[in-house]
Amino acid sequence: MAFLSLEGLTKRYADVAAVADTNLTIEKGEFVSLLGPSGCGKTTTLQMIAGFVDVTEGRIVLDGRDVTHAKPSSRGLGVVFQSYALFPHMTVADNVAFGLLMRKVAKSERDERVRKALSLVRLDAHAERYPRELSGGQRQRVALARALVITPPVLLLDEPLSNLDANLREEMQYEIRRIQREVGITTLMVTHDQSEALSISDRVVVMEAGRITQIDAPYRLYEHPRTRFISDFVGKANLVGGRAGSAGQQEVCKVGEGDFQLSLRPEKIRLTEVGQGLLDGEIRTRFFLGSQWLYRVETPLGELTVVRPNEGSLPLEDGTRVGLVWSTELLRPLEEDVRA
Amino acid sequence: MSRNGPLALSFHALVVIFMLAPLVVVCLVAFTPENTLSLPTSGFSLRWFEAVFERADFLDAFHNSLILAFSSATLATLIAVPAALAITRLHFPGRDFLNALFLSPIIIPHLVLGVAMLRLFALMGVSGSFSWLILAHVVVITPYVLRLVLAAAVGMDRSAEQAAESLGAGRVSLFCRITLPMILPGVAGGWLLAFINSFDEVTLSIFVTSPATQTLPVRMYVYATESIDPMMAAVSALVIALTVVTMVVLDRVYGLDRVLVGKQ
Structure with missing residues (x-):
């Protein structure tokens, strides 16, 4: 039973199809990467799932519920942005607490859940700092904690590592995978970095020019690329x-x-x-x-x-x-x- | 950080002297015991300050100016914030026209606006009304607020708003808790700029004030056309002192850099 499924998902801007007739099903607890060069429609796909971009055609079904036209605020998804998108005027703890505040969770429970989320991403000691006082990797962890604390059904990661330098990126790859395993959350990550997609995903979805061209486990994708483009792009x-x-x-x-x-x-x-x-x-x-x-x-x-x-x-x-x-x-x- | 060379430093010093010298002179003249505008040579005196506080017309004018600047700056901000957000985010027909319209009062000479409004207010039968004076000021100071709020809104990371939405924020929470705090330096800086502009506006105000609604700059102008004595210098010194105190308080409480430059 698919947990998240995209059925014939299409996004057209005027006459140009940014995403065309995309079908994808993701199982509960799975880590799936959307891999492709810039402009291939992977981010548009993610934004349609998150609800930031209107769907032209097709359906998005989340855990049996049609959310195609639901507002972003009612989908309850956890989203981590490339720019981290932290709230600069709030402390780390307040950033993480924001989603719980919007859900009117009582203060005592809120504090407890924020503490747990920060300890999950190993930032317990930085709760009272402001985002500007943190390094790129730490900001990324705050963004993860903020998305996870609301226990979303699906975690969406939009190029989460592309603003980090090489060493830190590798460390954060393991970190994201560890956290994803620990929480067991269904995750969809958008990336243009093939090594990132291969190393941490259960399945990789390759997109080209608005279409999915191959869906496979990382090893199978690398060993059996379907097209010339994929064989060059992946390895x-x-x-x-x-x-x-x-x-x-x-x-x-x-x-x-x-x-x-x-x-x-x-x-x-x-x-x-x-x-x-x-x-x-x-x-x-x-x-x-x-x-x-x-x-x-x-x-x-x-x-x-x-x-x-x-x-x-x-x-x-x-x-x-x-x-x-x-x-x-x-x-x-x-x-x-x-x-x- | 690169250091300035001696040439640049002396140039900066000259600019600062050029800007400050007249203010310093006015402040010194205010303390003269003489009856003419002269630098105090035979000792300091507060007689001209006492003279100011005995003039009910000046105190009323000052009171008018404060209320006028406060209300018109606030009203201009209430107009400029939604306008700036609409102009930066939405694509609607007439958007560029609206933007130009909002900024146009900066280009039109206040003299022209003053004459136009004098005639308009006379036709409408609202000459000398304080409410319409406020509206007239709103027209000329809104561009200043709009400029700063536009800059803040353009520079804002929109994904922070998307993040807040995905975390469950509705429209009101989104604006109050995320958008407004993030553009606050621009809003506060714009309000302050508008306040200052309204407070020392003379040209337009001369045409649309009546004796009852006279502002401090207009009162000073009218007084100066009749007689020149050191009381003018005393009033100026008081206004300068008030401005300095406001700035220092603002800097201590909030940080001038954050208000005017938007530094985090």
């Missing part, structure tokens, strides 16, 4: 052509020469001696990524990217001739890209 990918060879075998060739396209992840290619692999190539340049080496290898199929783990030995020099080998079942056929 890195080598693109090669493919055609049916003799004896029903699949042959690889240059992109454009084949009958269809195949995606091959850079870490799936191994390097070996010249003549020992499926084809030979010459290393053009290499990049050191810390835990990995990234090689750009010139081959008859065009330039391929190969990622090898840094195992402590010195890397191959530029200009070295190498053999490349991979298991052919790791070549993933791609569908044509969706065009709006």
Whole structure:
């Protein structure tokens, strides 16, 4: 039984469809990410669910109740904004208490619930501070506490981590996942960052040009991208052509020469001696990524990217001739890209 | 923070001197024991201050000015806040026209407005009415409030309002607890600016005041056209002192930076 479902959800601005005929069901307690480039309609979708943007067509059903045209204040959803949207003139505790105040929760219970929510996000010591006195990560935690304290049926996160620097972002990813697990709340997160979506979601929904193009668990999405766009957008990918060879075998060739396209992840290619692999190539340049080496290898199929783990030995020099080998079942056929 | 060079510092000093020198001179002249506007050389005297407080017409005018400035600034703010919110948030036909209309009294010379209102009030049979004097001031000071409230409303993070809505706030709670406090520096600064503008407005007021509704600046102007004695300086010194005290109190209570610049 779906907890939150979008049925044919559409938003048109004049003649342009920002979101077109979107169908999605989310189970209770699930963490789902809406992933896509900017302008793909993911934020519009979230805002329709929150009630900030009017729905042109379709329905939003929350726990069996049609909320398509309900006011934002009556939906009771928890929303965390990219800008955090804290109330600058209120202390942290007052920010968190706001939703309870609007629900006319008695003062003693309110204080207790605010205390619990702040301890959940580990900000007990900052209750009397003002938002301007907090760091970006702390503000984000306040925004989370404020959204969670009203025990909403669904938590909506709009690019919650994009204003944080890299280290803090990773820490907050774990933090959001920990809190989501602890509370068991159904969560929908909008993001343009594929690694963020892959690392903390149960399922990832890829949106392109106002449409959903793939819904899968993170591992399945990464291993079986449906289209060329997704294979590029989610992780890195080598693109090669493919055609049916003799004896029903699949042959690889240059992109454009084949009958269809195949995606091959850079870490799936191994390097070996010249003549020992499926084809030979010459290393053009290499990049050191810390835990990995990234090689750009010139081959008859065009330039391929190969990622090898840094195992402590010195890397191959530029200009070295190498053999490349991979298991052919790791070549993933791609569908044509969706065009709006 | 970069420090100013000697050239910039001396320039700043000159500007400050240029602005303050006349005020300092007026304040000093106010203490003269002489009968003419002269710097006190033969000792300090409070005789001109005593003279002011014996003049019932000046005290009445001061009283009128205070009530006028307070009511017209408040009324202008009540008009400007909803107008600014509508102009920044809604897209409706005539929005730009409305914006221009609200700001236009700044462009039109007060002299012209004064003549126009004199005629209008005469036709309406309300010449010398204090209520209509307030309305006349509202027209000329609303643009100042509107400017500041517009700036505050444009700079405001709208998602804070969305957050409040999603947390269950209705329209009234949203405005009172979130929107108004967030634009308050602009509203307070606008009110203050409007108050000051109304308080020292002369040009328009000369045309639309009657002897009973005469404001302090008009009283001073009329007095100065008849005779020039140090009592004018004493009145000016009192007004300056009152302004300084207001500013200091406001700064202590609320912070001038927050009111006028909107610093958090």
